[in-house]
Amino acid sequence: MSSHTASVHFKVRVRDLHAHQWDVELVLQQPQELQRLTAWLDALRGFFNPTSVCLIAVGHETQTHTIDIAQPEACPHWRVATALHAVKTGANGFGLYQAANYDELADSPVEMADFWAGEFVARGVSHRVVVTGAAPSFDGERLLADMQKIVETEIRFWHSAGKPPHDRYVFLINAVADGYGGLEHSHSTALMCKRDDLPRTDQLALSDGYISLLGLISHEYFHTWNVKRLRPASFTHYDYTQENYTSLLWFFEGFTSYYDDLLLCRAELISPAVYLKLLGKTINGVLQTPGRQVHSVAQASLEAWTKLYRPDANSPNLSISYYAKGALVGLCLDLTLRKTGHHLDQVMRHLWQHCKAGPMNEEDLLNALKALTGRSWHREIKAWVHGTAELPLRELLHAQGVDIIEENSPLAQQLGLRVQENHAVQIQTVLNGSAAEIAGFAPGDEWLGVAITGNRRAPASAWRIKRIDQLPSLLGKHKNFTALISRDGRLLQLPLRMPTQSAKQWRLGIAQAHKVGLWLSGKQP
Template sequence: MTRTTTHKALRTTATTRATHTTAPITTPQVHYRIELADLHAHLYGVTLNIEQPTADQRVALPVWIAGSYMVREFSKQLISLTARQGNRSVAVQQLDKCSWQIDCAADTPLTLHYQVHAHDNSVRTAWLDTQRGFFNATSLCLRVAGCEDQPHVLALVPHTDLPTWAVATGLTPLTVNPRGFGSYVAADYDELADCPVEMGAFWSGQFTACGVPHRFVVAGATPAFDGERLLRDAQKICEAAIRFWHGNQRANIPYTHYVFMLNAVGEGYGGLEHRNSTALICQRADLPRLSDTPVLTEALKAKVDKPNDGYTTLLGLISHEYFHTWNVKRLRPAEFARYDYTQENYTELLWFFEGFTSYYDDKLLRRAGLIDDAHYLRLLNKTINQVLQTPGRMVHSVAQSSFEAWTKYYRADANTPNLTVSYYTKGALIALCLDLALRQHGVRNHSVSLDDVMRGLWARCQGGPMQEADLLAVLHELTGRSWARDIKAWVHGTRDLPLEDALTAHGVAVHHDPAQLAQRLGLRVSEDHSIQIKQVLSGSAAHAAGFAPGDEWLGVEIGGKTASAWRLKKLDELPLYAGRAKKLTALVSRDRQLLRLSLTLPPVKAQRSWRLAVLDAAKVKAWLD
């Protein structure tokens, strides 16, 4: 195992490589020139050259980005599109919300100019200010009709006032300077759209995983950031994932280099997968920190190196997005064999691609030695309770949830928990049930697991498009029996999964503790000097009382011979004032009108929360290894 880092300059702002030149395979017909036009106005300047346009050439900007299933209308940020052929201006006609027709002649080079406003600090769109630049091509680069499958060149122009800025991207360099500015090439528009670009005075480090070079850049890190530890832990995750998919067949790794782009912010979390890179966001407080103690004993070092909850969450995000390199970027829904950037792309398989990835992200942390069995069970425990505390699981299957992600999961509102279930969390539990059922089933005294299924799918589909039928076929091949009934019940049905029996059979004790007060009442709230009702769960005590999202719960009245009224600031104060009362009156403000709601308090044992623990360490280890 080899690893190299830029630890000699933890605050480094540029790589030290020499100018890189690679000859293009064919002469590209589409060239983009990206300039940092106005940092204070957050404007990119884009010049698009089309060498051989068609008459009345059409161009369009995508309405969504792969991996984020919501129409985001990127064209709303495009400004002042103009066109020229030689010295002649040509007319531009907008055809709809995201496409234009250019009144040009055929086969004469065409040049388009426009600007894009970039002030969305997410992984999905584009950002530009004096501290950092980032973009996905789906936000900046118009698609040229008829040229989508041809090579595309992207030229990144450095800003004269930003000499410390460098570039990180998964694109193939043509001619770039030591800081990474210059020209890159993509085989087609899909590749261009799948390789985001990070620019700035970021921290940069490198490591090798199973012979493949990986780069990790971090924007927004503080002086306490421990870059060495992040590289060391990311390397372990990458090697665990590569071994999972390829074992000793390392020649089959589907990329030659990989880039992690992490943006550390005050508040935020998320990631978006790409073919040989990923864009990530985390809280600065969740980054690993340098120890204040210069010399540590082995025992103290082990304690310091144990990840806290925030850092574990970040490692899980890294693991999740990296696993997507195989599971959704290569092995993918048949509906995504070719993206349609003009509208929603529907599939019922997000429970597999997001859910199964969610199952493996924490499991790979355990296999990489970054968490132990007990820690893994705590993470799994959280997922189980999230699903069991969502009424929508009883009305919406994960297949439906996948198909309607565009309108339900990605456009969540106060009633979302009652309408749908997350294909991430329930999909992960389906993977768990399937994995444990396979291990218990066995074949001819040989253990079979979900690992075998995933690798079998990779081989069957040749790392390409798949359907649910492919999953069923691989399951049948590995076990000799049909799993159609199980998949139909778990994926297309709405009954609870057989989790408890499966876990118990594999050495996990399942305890049922009283649920937290908010869950027993059926409320999701925020507390800041008062109780704000965010969501009311269907069929709950709060639902029966008439609580509604947006209400402010001010206080309670307790009846009886000695009636009393009390002001509430936190939900946990309710038992203090309610005493042994089983019924009370909730005083609620709704649109400044004061309401009195009759609330029947549910018994403590009415709802339970799961708590997992290791019962048989050998069985748990056999499952998680």
């Protein structure tokens, strides 16, 4: 992401009351600086989350809020896209908008640009799609058609033949040179993707990048139910003056991550084989992270503000993603339920109805599982969510007709390294207990070359490396060698030994098509 900012004139008299509170005496209409993560303004585009530019009028939070969005004189072709209710707007959407209260205003991002726009209707509800920054080859009609399949599949997941809980929805997609992510809102979502990941008119096949984008769209739209309405009890009333904590992100983000690609398969946008490839990637990511053995997903959820959003070089050794492992907890629950003739979809719908599309806690999930199966699930939740023992993935996948093929991991993973390779090998993370840790590697090192241990022909025994996958050709049959490292301007020689047993990763295949088909289609076992 770019760190550039765009400035416009702004005057304000502010008296500090608290770290997150100010007494504002006079505010002119324009903000001084807009940051890209929360707000952005330049000659190409304007975007803001109201939490970034609209201060709370203390004592008036529950009253109707209006916001007047003025069109910049230098940008006559810009239009506005937002889920806010229009009160009085011009042809391009600039003008007066209204929110029922500050919460609704805060939950309604605004996009301003000369964007591409399209629309489709699902279950009687308009879904608007805007894409800023698309190249001329962008295939908007294909994106619309694929997004409609996702939306209709997810509405059917939650409501069978009913309507969704929202009366309108807006997808705000910002296509950039390099970026990925999304943020859910009750009636919209703000997404960022690589420009190259958008579908092209000259490309019929699904690219990996486009599949990733569709998965992101599926993920954020699923949040319309699972986090924006069905939400942690601690989020019943938002406190904008501080971080809001919950130990349930493994459910709200993790289970959403379990369903995002699965629902692409149910929408027939990807094949079962492609889905299993994506699932295998998630499984390998968790199994190759030592932090899973010391950090539970419940802890990871509660510490999101201090760990997930503030990662460092040692994070993989000390923490686990509640997105990835939470998704695997959802997988394990689903496949375990299927042994009893039930499935996780039923649990999600039970929670939606029982909690009245509102606040919930972990006990509600346990009650839903017991109501469905007649037995307690405390043991599984304690082990899988609050513990750090390995999940029973192999057993459950085999029982569901999935074949697990073990293959050698990439060489960097076998050595215990996470690296960045761009004309040089930069060490980002050294994994606990690995050969690289034993040798003395450290984050920030640059791996310059290798020398074969015990070879007296000095000129021929030392080699420069730019990629770790060069090692087999340079070392031949030698297992012991010296790594030449640059650290803080000094050169080091670290004795390194190749692992005698190669670390493995999983590749998933279909052993019993009928069983796999029942699972992926969401049909009763």
